[in-house]
Amino acid sequence: MRLADKVAVVTGGGSGFGEGIALAFAREGARVLVADIDEASATRVVQRIAETGGQARAIRADVSKGEDVAAMRDAALAAFGDVGIVVNNAGTTHRNKPILEITEDEFDRVHAVNVKSIYWSARHFIPHFRARGGGVFINIASTAAIRPRPGLVWYNASKGAVVTASKGMAAELGPDNIRVNCVNPVIGVTGLLEQFMGKPDTPENRAAFLATIPMGRMSTPADIAGACVFLASDEAAFVTGACLEVDGGRCV
Numbered sequence: 001m002r003l004a005d006k007v008a009v010v011t012g013g014g015s016g017f018g019e020g021i022a023l024a025f026a027r028e029g030a031r032v033l034v035a036d037i038d039e040a041s042a043t044r045v046v047q048r049i050a051e052t053g054g055q056a057r058a059i060r061a062d063v064s065k066g067e068d069v070a071a072m073r074d075a076a077l078a079a080f081g082d083v084g085i086v087v088n089n090a091g092t093t094h095r096n097k098p099i100l101e102i103t104e105d106e107f108d109r110v111h112a113v114n115v116k117s118i119y120w121s122a123r124h125f126i127p128h129f130r131a132r133g134g135g136v137f138i139n140i141a142s143t144a145a146i147r148p149r150p151g152l153v154w155y156n157a158s159k160g161a162v163v164t165a166s167k168g169m170a171a172e173l174g175p176d177n178i179r180v181n182c183v184n185p186v187i188g189v190t191g192l193l194e195q196f197m198g199k200p201d202t203p204e205n206r207a208a209f210l211a212t213i214p215m216g217r218m219s220t221p222a223d224i225a226g227a228c229v230f231l232a233s234d235e236a237a238f239v240t241g242a243c244l245e246v247d248g249g250r251c252v
């Protein structure tokens, strides 16, 4: 197993990509703290992991709140005695719409959940990673960061900030043996799909998106989880500051 003896926190682990990442990590031997603002969904994922013999705990946490992120760290330490991997996956978007229709509240919410969460994660996990001699951050950004679509301007910008923050962290924290990488998914079939599309999820509306992806399909939680398992594992021991597109060629 590729993550045996490791402990991971996965935010937004209650659905979509986060659920896939939590399940894959547990399958590879990691003990997983599944954190989500929706406690019931995190608990459901923990039950799925337990049914297959894995070890996991659930916690309700809002990643835009510093005290909740500190509580995630403390819960992982209390349950498992360590934490060496943090996957900052929780994220949100404003609906796909023209730039002048995006309200200040939407802008602030998107940046609080997508960007400030990385700030809090750094603040609360770096001291622990330094004390234990290293650690791994995996930040789920998006192809939106490097190949932005119209209608998603401030979401795109938030993910651009995630990519730049991750690279800056990698440069600064390399001497501490703390690796920081991004995964950039292309559009996937998750709870956020209709928001990204800005219209109903119909075969006709999907076709416009599929036409922009050379491999002709959307991403799946398993696709994103596969990249995360690699980046979390010792196979990636010298990989830091990378952004791995999992996008069927969208960004070529």
Ligand SMILES: NC(=O)c1ccc[n+]([C@@H]2O[C@H](COP(=O)([O-])OP(=O)(O)OC[C@H]3O[C@@H](n4cnc5c(N)ncnc54)[C@H](O)[C@@H]3O)[C@@H](O)[C@H]2O)c1
Pocket (backbone or CB within 6 Å): 011, 012, 013, 014, 015, 016, 017, 018, 035, 036, 037, 038, 041, 061, 062, 063, 064, 089, 090, 091, 092, 113, 140, 141, 142, 143, 184, 185, 186, 187, 188, 189, 190, 191, 192, 193, 196
């Ligand atoms: N689905 C896509 O097309 C796509 C593409 C590129 C990147 N992403 C990114 O992937 C990540 C996961 O999104 P998803 O597509 O699986 O969506 P999703 O809505 O299925 O899952 C997001 C999860 O995060 C949780 N969450 C939301 N706000 C939170 C908060 N403040 N604190 C803690 N948990 C919170 C939700 O409850 C949910 O369980 C996000 O960062 C998203 O921006 C998604």
